[in-house]
Amino acid sequence: MPHPLLASATDASKPIWLVTEQTWSAIAEQLPKTSQGFAKAQGFEGKAGSHCLLPDADGNLLGVAFGLNGTDAKHTDPFLVGKLPSLLPDGVYRFETQAPNPALATLAWLLGSYSFGRYRKRPEKSVRLVAPNGVDAEDVARIANAVVASRDLVNTPTSDLGPDGIEAAARGIAERHGASFTSIVGDDLLEQNFPMIHAVGRASETPPRLIDFTWGQADAPRVTLVGKGVAFDTGGLDIKPSSSMLLMRKDMGGAAATLALADMIMGAKLPLRLRVLIPAVENSISSNAFRPGDILQSRKGITVEIGNTDAEGRLILADALALADEENPDLVVDFATLTGAARVALGPELPPFYTDDDQLAADIARHGMAVNDPVWRLPLWTPYQSQLDSKFADMNNTGGPMGGSITAALFLRRFVQAAKAHVHFDIFAWNPSTKPGRPEGGEVQAARLMYSLIKERYAS
Structure with missing residues (x-):
């Protein structure tokens, strides 16, 4: 699917000189004297994130200079050019000097153009980019379209x-x-043995459901994606304070990431058999809401005592993961806005992930860095499993006061036994503030890296 902000190489375009503080002076010397003088008067020195609109002798726009991180920078942001779409006047542009990673720079441009305008009209801009030579514009557009659609959902x-x-x-x-x-x-759900999905969602006026779709050849490698789809989380009878509910629209961020990844995989026609499972519920409060102390049956036959109704995401994921596991897939990937503990440990920008597969973990870390979709491995520390012990059931849905993201991952692991590999991502799905390519609001985390990894594993 083409992207409206990608232009053809045949379109008339204005140059963007990507510079650093070290390279700016050499590039400036090649510009017309008018442009050099204007840049000097503006104090432009090529600092990272700064820009200068360069005029020609008639006062028209000649092009743009934009500062990137220099080689001495402690941190290099591959999405830095994502600032440009909000800064430039309408028009078509091209990178006159090569970006360090042209594909990521192109993606940053597209993602940096995003704004959520469903409820408030925003000024419409048309700032288009000619994709650099060698960039697979179709693939970049596919990724951007999937991310943007899922940002809208969150x-x-x-x-x-x-x-x-x-x-x-x-x-x-x-x-x-x-x-x-x-x-x-x-x-x-009860008739087809998904009791925990039903229990979590039954108090809502909108019935709970398990969404299930498959794509691809039956004899291809099997990859199953599972996404937490809690449309809103009050916390249930263990109700959240009001301040903690303000962002609970994003508690379906796992489902959004799953749909983004599925969209990328199917759009690229990767040679695998894809299955997508999304338990979709609203954790509401009503006379039939599930209660602290209840003991729930699960699809896998494991009984679960409810220590806290606000730990509902793992319950619905458990039933979906049990179903996924029944097919003995090659890979199970789950995405969930599961714990506040993950944010305390690693902050909003660096989701933890959990897997017993060391090679998979290494590949995830490598692809995360390569596509600027960073994650960090945390351990499935088996000694913490005892925190999930229950006196009355096979396990409790909550652990102790510390290590909450780890105990949540350990809970989920109990429901995936037959799959060849399983990885769980505890994502935040939200940008607390605007950064290049990442506007404030809903975000898709870990899907781009898994697309890159799956493409390498199954399509190379």
């Missing part, structure tokens, strides 16, 4: 995106790619 409030809205979004993606789609809704 940013949409629950009043317009309940469990049924998540299903509609998933159905649209599945149908666009010719995938086989089903959804198990309401009491049918």
Whole structure:
């Protein structure tokens, strides 16, 4: 699918000189005297993130100088050029000097152009980029379109995106790619043995559901994606304080990341058999809400005592993961906005991930750095498993006061036994402030790196 902000090489375009403090003077000497004098008067020195609109002798726009991180920088941001779309006047541009990573620079341009305008009109801009030579513009556009669509999902409030809205979004993606789609809704979850998904979502006016779609050849390598789709989380009867509910529209960020990754995989027609499972619920409060102290049956037969109704995400994921595991897939990937403990440990920009597969972990770390989608491995520390012990059931849904992201991952691991490999991402799905290529609001984390990894593993 083409991207409206990518222009053809045949379009008339203005140059962007990507410079550093070390290279700016040499490039400036090649510019017309008018442009050199204007840049000097503006105090432009090529500092990272700074820009200067350069005029020609008639006062028209000749081009743009933009500062990148120099070789001596402690941190280099591959998405720094994502600042430009919001700074430049309408028009078509090209990189006159090569970016360190042209593909990431192109993606940063597209992601930096994003704004969420469903409820408030914003000024429309048309700042387009000619993709640099050698960049797979179709693939970059595919990634950007998937990320943007899922950012929209995270940013949409629950009043317009309940469990049924998540299903509609998933159905649209599945149908666009010719995938086989089903959804198990309401009491049918009990009949088909998904008791924990039903228990978590039954208090909402919008029934809980398990979204399930498959794509690809049946005999291809099997990759299953599972995404937490909590449309809103009050915390249930263990109700959250009001301040903690303000961003709970993003508690379906795992589902959004899953749909973004699925969209990329199917759009690229990777040679695998893809299955997507999204338990979609709203954790509400009503007379039939599940309670602290309840003991729930799970699809896998493991009984779970409810230590806290606000630890609901792992419950719905457990039933979905158990279903995924029944097919003995080659790889199971789950995405979930699961714990506040992960944010305390690593902050909002660096999601932890968990896997027992050391080679998979190394590949994840490598691809995360390569595509600027960073993550950090935390241990599945088995001694912490005892924190999930229950006196009355096989396990409790909450651990102790510390190591909460690890104990949540250990909880999920109990439900994946047959898959050849499993990785769990505890994502935040939100940018607390605007950074280049990453506007404040909903974000898709870890999906781009997994697309890169899966493409390498199954399409190389």
